[in-house]
Amino acid sequence: MNLIQRRTLQEIALAMGVASALLFAIDRLAALVPWLASVAGLFSALTFALVPSLALRWGARRDLAVLDDPLGIDRAPLLRGVGLGVAVSLVVLPIFAVGLDVLQVQVLHHRRLDLSALQSAGIGFQGRGAETTNRVVLLDDLRGLAVENHRAEPVRVVPHCSEQPACAARLLPPGGRLLLAPIAATEVHLQDLAGHSLSDAAIIAGASGEPQDNPVHAAPGLTWILLWLVSQLLVVALPEEMFFRGYVLGRLRAAFPPQRALFGVPFGRAHVISAVLFALIHLVLVPAPQRLLVFFPGLLFAWLTERSRGTFASTTHHALANVCQTALLLLYAPH
16 A cells, blocks of 8 residues: 555545544434534534545645545536436336335335325424423324423323324323324324313424424325435435545545446445445444445445546435335334
8 A cells, every 4th residue: 555545544534533523423412402403414414515625635735636526516417417316216226125125024024004104294304302391392203293292291192083093182191202193193182181272382393393383283295205305315415425425435536546347437446445434434323233234325326426427426316215215114014
């Protein structure tokens, strides 16, 4: 390994360390500060977008070359990249869907649900409620409408729909959490033990803590899929692709030029290392071994970046794959 290669790996290690520390800090603070939880994704996106510029300045002082397009977006053809990302998704995602079905049904012995399982109320997508006291928190974790009781006394949860027993009133104790099936989430009335409606100020939605009317109107639908796609595209896929396939892969490719081709595209150590680093950073917030499986999509993202000469193709496929995975997992449930 020559001097340039060692310095390149040192610079990338520094960038990975800073990005990981910031992501961990953002996640921990989001669990403590309600308003921060609602914008934590934006801060994470900014981390992936800004850290490369700092790392490149550090590398420039160590005589590393200046990258022409450090984020893979300046010179990349937008429409051709998006088209390639969509085309690859149409080939890969059906194969993924079949494999997931085999895993869920044949291995995990889960049952298939009908398409109504995809309906979601769309109240907050943070996955956790705001840290608050003396209030009821509502959020949609895409499996249904969750009701969290942060009050000191029990709360009566009265869903309004035509299905029984899903629509029976429930008593939610202090500190309790209730997940209502989508069919029972068209309207929810929250009451105290005496049957009186809770005030609007006592009910908030999601981690952002926005006040809600009582009864809460949360008619299930499919519009969340479009919102989820936009969120994944702008807050998750694009920042991650700029960091890993723009900056990291660009830096590695300059130090370790590919010597072989894969389906007509130059491919080598740089692409594999970038996929390894992409997998490792997924352990920062959720240290579960299965998270390392994103190494394989990382290889495809690297190939798409090389093929399209930018990150728009990998960003498109990345976002579509995330949305597809989220939607497909909703179609299975334990027996």
